[in-house]
Amino acid sequence: MHEVAVVGGGFIGSFTSWLLARKGIQVTLFEEHDKFGYPPHCTGLISISGLQRIGLYDLFRKEGIILNPGISSALFVTYRGKIFPVNLDEPIAVVLDREASERLIAEKAIDGGVQAHISTIVREISVNGDLIAIKRNSGKFRKRFSVIVDAEGAGRKLIRYLPGVDLRGLLPAFQMDVRARDRSGLLNSSTVLLYFNVPDFFSWIVPLDESCEIWRVGSASMSYSGLLRNIASSLARKFLKDIREIRRFGGLVVSNGPLKRFVWGKIVAVGDAAGQVKPTTGGGVIFGSLSAIVLSKIIESYLNKGTPLKTYQVAWKKFFGSNFQAMYLIRKTYNALTHVGIDTLARFIPSNILNNFKTDFDFQLEGVLSRLR
Numbered sequence: 001m002h003e004v005a006v007v008g009g010g011f012i013g014s015f016t017s018w019l020l021a022r023k024g025i026q027v028t029l030f031e032e033h034d035k036f037g038y039p040p041h042c043t044g045l046i047s048i049s050g051l052q053r054i055g056l057y058d059l060f061r062k063e064g065i066i067l068n069p070g071i072s073s074a075l076f077v078t079y080r081g082k083i084f085p086v087n088l089d090e091p092i093a094v095v096l097d098r099e100a101s102e103r104l105i106a107e108k109a110i111d112g113g114v115q116a117h118i119s120t121i122v123r124e125i126s127v128n129g130d131l132i133a134i135k136r137n138s139g140k141f142r143k144r145f146s147v148i149v150d151a152e153g154a155g156r157k158l159i160r161y162l163p164g165v166d167l168r169g170l171l172p173a174f175q176m177d178v179r180a181r182d183r184s185g186l187l188n189s190s191t192v193l194l195y196f197n198v199p200d201f202f203s204w205i206v207p208l209d210e211s212c213e214i215w216r217v218g219s220a221s222m223s224y225s226g227l228l229r230n231i232a233s234s235l236a237r238k239f240l241k242d243i244r245e246i247r248r249f250g251g252l253v254v255s256n257g258p259l260k261r262f263v264w265g266k267i268v269a270v271g272d273a274a275g276q277v278k279p280t281t282g283g284g285v286i287f288g289s290l291s292a293i294v295l296s297k298i299i300e301s302y303l304n305k306g307t308p309l310k311t312y313q314v315a316w317k318k319f320f321g322s323n324f325q326a327m328y329l330i331r332k333t334y335n336a337l338t339h340v341g342i343d344t345l346a347r348f349i350p351s352n353i354l355n356n357f358k359t360d361f362d363f364q365l366e367g368v369l370s371r372l373r
């Protein structure tokens, strides 16, 4: 029987494993940490339509792992403080308990027959399907697989020497959860704030639940990487009061788009490892999961009918198409302008431009074009 290895038990690796197991494929999942969902790095702001597209919205609701069910407005704040509000009639996003969601997906995969090895770090993968791993307390082993799915996340340690793999555009991020009260009169449980105060990305405040007592405050930037904690703290102080920090964590945001290649012999990359994130925000839960759906179909077809694995790349481009490219162009334009340039431009734009703005939270091209028409 053909066996597929999946490296990385993050959201995308576990979801890919589950999808493959549901197709009757034998899957071995490797996760270097001793539990799934740990350590956290994601804010957890996910579109409702995206969760519906990947078929997980009802499951997450049923399991009670949606922390905040109703994000329906956003405040875009420029460097010098001009505010562009967006208010929608109904919620379009939720804040997901990301650690619980990853544990749940991994459990579903294991229940579906996936053989999972935690505390097992994959050291090497080869284009012929060979994989070398070290399991804590039991040592090194080598095995050959029909396909190796690399879902190791943004670090790309295992594939960094393969052609087409780019390590640029990975932005260090800092986040902290704080207990606090709104100082500004602008924040509430349905509003996220995006503050364009760093040159190459932005900072954010997200209400973690409906109580308006706990907020996730963060920032990502390469240029200001050494200052992220200070930037997040001063953002918190600007909009919140009576602040008590609960926890802090870091991560890498993918900002340079998808890799030029996702397939090398029997290795295929998916999720952050492949750069399959929303170009405007670096959000990868939905884009990575949609990519996993495309990939799982190609792997099934490869194993059963011999369809070349390279078809994955073509199928992916067809699925995400021009919408993705256009979003990526917006990201690059923003980076070229920097926050100060954006601020200058913003002075000439009416702050109500985003009133009644309707867009797909993930595939945003139509929404943006409607504002420009």
Ligand SMILES: Cc1cc2nc3c(=O)[nH]c(=O)nc-3n(C[C@H](O)[C@H](O)[C@H](O)COP(=O)(O)OP(=O)(O)OC[C@H]3O[C@@H](n4cnc5c(N)ncnc54)[C@H](O)[C@@H]3O)c2cc1C
Pocket (backbone or CB within 6 Å): 007, 008, 009, 010, 011, 012, 013, 030, 031, 032, 033, 037, 038, 041, 042, 043, 044, 045, 046, 120, 121, 122, 123, 151, 152, 153, 154, 158, 173, 174, 175, 218, 220, 250, 251, 252, 253, 270, 271, 272, 273, 277, 282, 283, 284, 285, 286, 288
């Ligand atoms: C600060 C921040 C905020 C974000 N906010 C959002 C958001 O609000 N919404 C959204 O959609 N996305 C968000 N993202 C992006 C989102 O977190 C990622 O797109 C998503 O988690 C990608 O999942 P993944 O499974 O591809 O990678 P990861 O979550 O990085 O998982 C990779 C897994 O592989 C394991 N691993 C790595 N190497 C090995 C190895 N050699 N052997 C074994 N195991 C290994 C790791 O331990 C990890 O568990 C955010 C990212 C950051 C950094």
